[in-house]
Amino acid sequence: MTQDLPCKIVRSKRRTAAFSITRTGEVVLRIPLWVSDKEAARLIADNQDKLRTLVARWERAQASKPDYRDEDIPRLKAVAAAKLPERIAYWSAKMGLTPASVKITSAKTRFGSCSSRRSICFSCFLMLYPDDAIDYVIVHELAHLKHMNHSAAFYRLVEQYLPDYRKREAILKGRTL
Numbered sequence: 001m002t003q004d005l006p007c008k009i010v011r012s013k014r015r016t017a018a019f020s021i022t023r024t025g026e027v028v029l030r031i032p033l034w035v036s037d038k039e040a041a042r043l044i045a046d047n048q049d050k051l052r053t054l055v056a057r058w059e060r061a062q063a064s065k066p067d068y069r070d071e072d073i074p075r076l077k078a079v080a081a082a083k084l085p086e087r088i089a090y091w092s093a094k095m096g097l098t099p100a101s102v103k104i105t106s107a108k109t110r111f112g113s114c115s116s117r118r119s120i121c122f123s124c125f126l127m128l129y130p131d132d133a134i135d136y137v138i139v140h141e142l143a144h145l146k147h148m149n150h151s152a153a154f155y156r157l158v159e160q161y162l163p164d165y166r167k168r169e170a171i172l173k174g175r176t177l
Contacts, residue, residue, distance in 0.1 A: 005051050007027045007028065007029050008028045010030045011033050012030060013033060014031070014032050017040075019047065019051060021054055021055065025058060063174070073124060076106075076127045076128070077104050080124045084138070088120075088138055091142055094161065099141075099142070102121075105121050108125065111123050122141070133171040136169055143158050
């Protein structure tokens, strides 16, 4: 018999139980306050196959992330400053959506973000990925100028300009479709 994966339990004012993996690879079970320790242990035991799949997917994603050193950040920012404005202008014109401002950051947990003030940020680490993935992030963030959520309407807009957006997104997540 294989050993159960270790799992941290976090209780909060939520209604359902959910498993997740942190950025450091720790498996977490989030449960409502009223769930007993015995029920939490049963959930963990009953979901070991699912957890192994989740961990394997996380490990593949980590292995597929491009390597970089902190001293690479200024070079990546320079590449982004040279490359992104042209791509953003192209997609902005095509989609009819223009951000109020664009910034290049060294964010490590997201490739892009869009604020309610119509300001878009792109991580310089996006430059470590192929052009198809870069274009996906640009279109994704521009779509937020129209839909500030991840609704069906948001994804329809993304798909209107990038019918293969799922493949492009998979590149960023280290998956193959």
